[in-house]
Amino acid sequence: MDDVAISARAIGKRYRIARAGGANGTEMLRDAIANTARLPFRIARQVLSRSNGVTPMLPSHDEFWALRNVTFDVKHGERVGIIGRNGAGKSTLLKILSRITAPTVGRALVRGRLASLLEVGTGFHQELSGRENIFLNGAILGMKRREIEARFDEIVSFAEVDRFLDMPVKFYSSGMYVRLAFAVAAHLDPDILVIDEVLAVGDAAFQKKCLGKMNSVSRSDGRTLLFVTHNLSLLEAICDRAYLLSEGRVVTSGRTSDVVRAYLASTSAAGHNARIRSDALHWRGLLNACELNDLRSDNDITMEFELETGERDLAGLDIDVAVHNSKDEIVVHAMSRVVGPPLSLPRRRRAIVSYTIKSPKLMPGEYYVSFYVADYERPLLWVENVPAFTVTAASYFGVLEVISGIKGPIVPEFAMSVTQAAGVAS
Amino acid sequence: MSVPAAEVQRETVIEPASRIAPRDVADVWEYRELLWFLIWRDVKVRYKQTVIGAAWALIQPVATTVVFSMSFGRIGNMPSEGLPYPLFALAGLVPWSYFSAAVGAGSSALIANQQLINKVYFPRVIIPLASVLTPLVDFAIGLVLLVVAFLWFGIVPSLHMIWIAVFMVLAIATAAAVSLWVSALSVRYRDIRYVLPFVTQFWLFASPVAYPSSVIAPRWREWFALNPLAGVIEGFRSAIVGAPAVTPMLWLSSITVALLFVSGLAYFFRVQGTLADRL
Numbered sequence: 001m002d003d004v005a006i007s008a009r010a011i012g013k014r015y016r017i018a019r020a021g022g023a024n025g026t027e028m029l030r031d032a033i034a035n036t037a038r039l040p041f042r043i044a045r046q047v048l049s050r051s052n053g054v055t056p057m058l059p060s061h062d063e064f065w066a067l068r069n070v071t072f073d074v075k076h077g078e079r080v081g082i083i084g085r086n087g088a089g090k091s092t093l094l095k096i097l098s099r100i101t102a103p104t105v106g107r108a109l110v111r112g113r114l115a116s117l118l119e120v121g122t123g124f125h126q127e128l129s130g131r132e133n134i135f136l137n138g139a140i141l142g143m144k145r146r147e148i149e150a151r152f153d154e155i156v157s158f159a160e161v162d163r164f165l166d167m168p169v170k171f172y173s174s175g176m177y178v179r180l181a182f183a184v185a186a187h188l189d190p191d192i193l194v195i196d197e198v199l200a201v202g203d204a205a206f207q208k209k210c211l212g213k214m215n216s217v218s219r220s221d222g223r224t225l226l227f228v229t230h231n232l233s234l235l236e237a238i239c240d241r242a243y244l245l246s247e248g249r250v251v252t253s254g255r256t257s258d259v260v261r262a263y264l265a266s267t268s269a270a271g272h273n274a275r276i277r278s279d280a281l282h283w284r285g286l287l288n289a290c291e292l293n294d295l296r297s298d299n300d301i302t303m304e305f306e307l308e309t310g311e312r313d314l315a316g317l318d319i320d321v322a323v324h325n326s327k328d329e330i331v332v333h334a335m336s337r338v339v340g341p342p343l344s345l346p347r348r349r350r351a352i353v354s355y356t357i358k359s360p361k362l363m364p365g366e367y368y369v370s371f372y373v374a375d376y377e378r379p380l381l382w383v384e385n386v387p388a389f390t391v392t393a394a395s396y397f398g399v400l401e402v403i404s405g406i407k408g409p410i411v412p413e414f415a416m417s418v419t420q421a422a423g424v425a426s
Numbered sequence: 427m428s429v430p431a432a433e434v435q436r437e438t439v440i441e442p443a444s445r446i447a448p449r450d451v452a453d454v455w456e457y458r459e460l461l462w463f464l465i466w467r468d469v470k471v472r473y474k475q476t477v478i479g480a481a482w483a484l485i486q487p488v489a490t491t492v493v494f495s496m497s498f499g500r501i502g503n504m505p506s507e508g509l510p511y512p513l514f515a516l517a518g519l520v521p522w523s524y525f526s527a528a529v530g531a532g533s534s535a536l537i538a539n540q541q542l543i544n545k546v547y548f549p550r551v552i553i554p555l556a557s558v559l560t561p562l563v564d565f566a567i568g569l570v571l572l573v574v575a576f577l578w579f580g581i582v583p584s585l586h587m588i589w590i591a592v593f594m595v596l597a598i599a600t601a602a603a604v605s606l607w608v609s610a611l612s613v614r615y616r617d618i619r620y621v622l623p624f625v626t627q628f629w630l631f632a633s634p635v636a637y638p639s640s641v642i643a644p645r646w647r648e649w650f651a652l653n654p655l656a657g658v659i660e661g662f663r664s665a666i667v668g669a670p671a672v673t674p675m676l677w678l679s680s681i682t683v684a685l686l687f688v689s690g691l692a693y694f695f696r697v698q699g700t701l702a703d704r705l
Contacts, residue, residue: 015703028615028616028617030617032615095702096440097440098546098547099438099440099547100543100544100545100546100547100702101699101700101701101702101703102440102441102442102443102699102700103440103441103442104442105442106442107439107440107441108439108440109437109438109439109440110437110438110439110440111436111437111438112436113436114438116546116547118545118546119545122541122542122545122546123541123542123546125467125471127470127471127474128467128470128471128474132467132470135463136463136466136467139459139460139463140460140463140542140546140548141546142457142460142547142548144459145459
């Protein structure tokens with residue numbers, strides 16, 4: 001087939017989890033030397049133990065398959081989305097297609113020049129000026145000097161940084177930094193563009209500009225786009241087709257809207273763990289998950305949980321909701337008894353518990369909830385790890401912007417001042 | 427659906443990492459401009475960040491020359507092949523400083539650039555190569571200093587100095603060979619970087635920097651010549667004052683370097699596909 005841009009066949013990727021010491025399979029030379037020195041003894045012991053009928057201990061690494069048997073085709077000019085929960089293998093897939101890492105098994109064929117944008121501003125150097133970074137970043141992304149020179153003015157005007165071109169980027173505001181970084185990447189001229197989640201940064205107007213650029217590039221020149229995002233409405237706006245990954249496998253593919261629906265169904269149905277169940281109260285799910293996948297960090301977050309009562313009336317109910325981030329840290333804990341008296345629910349009834357968390361200022365990311373109900377302090381229901389909402393951009397002093405380098409789970413507004421005391425410190 | 431122009435027909439095959447393939451080599455050529463940009467970045471950043479900038483390239487060889495002149499020259503009365511001892515030492519230290527800087531930067535280059543390796547594709551071999559070439563800027567400054575020092579002592583360097591280029595090619599190849607091996611290995615064995623400074627220091631005294639190789643007993647000479655830097659430094663020094671001797675020692679050195687370089691390259695290409703997983 002002539003019009004295939006990417007054809008992946010049975011791609012698999014295995015990672016080894018180091019048993020001790022270093023992460024990601026790094027080892028220590030001293031251990032390697034020591035192991036080699038011990039090898040004769042180990043073999044001798046194995047031979048001996050085998051003759052005694054004892055099974056020898058074989059060295060084993062813990063393994064984990066980030067991708068298994070992934071097969072798909074993308075035609076030239078298609079715009080294809082990839083969705084899935086954290087750890088589903090999306091990023092690994094993009095890394096393999098971008099040749100950042102090699103697959104363990106399988107094979108893929110890429111026709112045409114492929115450029116990937118897995119991070120905004122890869123290779124930017126703080127000490128260099130905007131002008132210098134345009135050239136450096138362009139070269140890192142695979143552009144020729146000639147190409148960069150030809151598009152230089154376009155990049156600068158797209159990024160709106162003309163006046164600061166000769167200033168080191170360490171003095172740029174985060175907004176300027178992101179605009180410049182995206183502008184370089186947006187002016188790459190690849191046949192296939194691979195993008196991972198980078199549009200979660202930048203202010204709304206700039207996002208719109210980037211989308212416009214991506215759309216026009218794709219539509220007018222028949223370029224191919226492979227796009228990963230948690231922002232489902234964005235995905236539906238851009239992509240014709242999508243793949244849903246789960247635990248390293250492709251579980252659904254087809255029209256974007258169908259795949260998005262399947263994804264939402266899978267996140268609200270499966271995935272959570274019921275720690276405590278009882279016949280008195282049943283968990284029916286988070287009703288409005290599909291409205292919560294594109295939040296700003298200063299939005300109020302309203303979650304609607306549906307419950308169904310069993311064969312008896314319930315009274316004295318306390319309902320707790322805890323919000324976890326993807327590192328499994330609790331970032332918000334809301335308890336009904338703080339805001340009102342214990343609740344009652346009649347038997348055999350469905351009820352919707354609506355929780356609104358006012359402007360929690362969470363960092364961009366995926367969030368999960370734990371939901372806990374007790375009557376008179378006896379636990380009735382406890383579900384954990386329910387995928388709840390996604391924050392895609394942060395608001396910072398009322399301006400939507402990336403806040404690279406800020407640590408911690410929340411993005412508060414803050415003020416500071418410096419007061420100078422009289423006299424000289426001794 | 428219209429298929430864009432002929433350029434689209436470029437095909438990339440993505441397969442499990444194995445051994446060196448012709449397309450890997452073609453890729454390095456494709457990305458040759460990146461090599462230049464990485465060198466340019468490192469030079470630029472270095473001279474922007476340090477106030478003394480260029481002076482730093484001079485301080486190290488000059489300071490070591492002073493120390494060597496005191497110890498080996500004055501106290502040890504080391505023979506110096508007809509040159510004033512400080513000139514002798516400086517002429518050895520200028521190529522040595524290049525070598526030790528190149529090996530130091532080249533060997534840690536992958537770890538220093540892990541951010542890049544994890545986020546974008548390019549032939550990984552460019553990173554250690556760029557780090558090995560960057561210290562040539564300091565070397566050039568050192569060379570000017572060396573010429574000035576010779577003139578200061580009343581010795582006019584000969585036109586044979588152009589031979590220096592040949593010896594530096596050998597020095598670069600040696601540094602690249604060591605860097606390919608060590609940088610690739612250090613991603614896997616993180617403690618190698620603690621070993622390297624010790625090896626480099628030992629290497630300095632195993633090379634004819636502070637002493638001429640004529641002080642080595644004849645029966646050890648062949649072993650001594652296995653050290654590629656022995657030929658480089660001896661040749662470099664002799665080229666300043668006259669026609670350099672192209673000795674069997676030099677051929678032996680070149681063969682050692684060639685073997686080390688080719689094997690280093692082969693090892694590097696074998697592991698480059700999964701470097702990102704280990705960084």
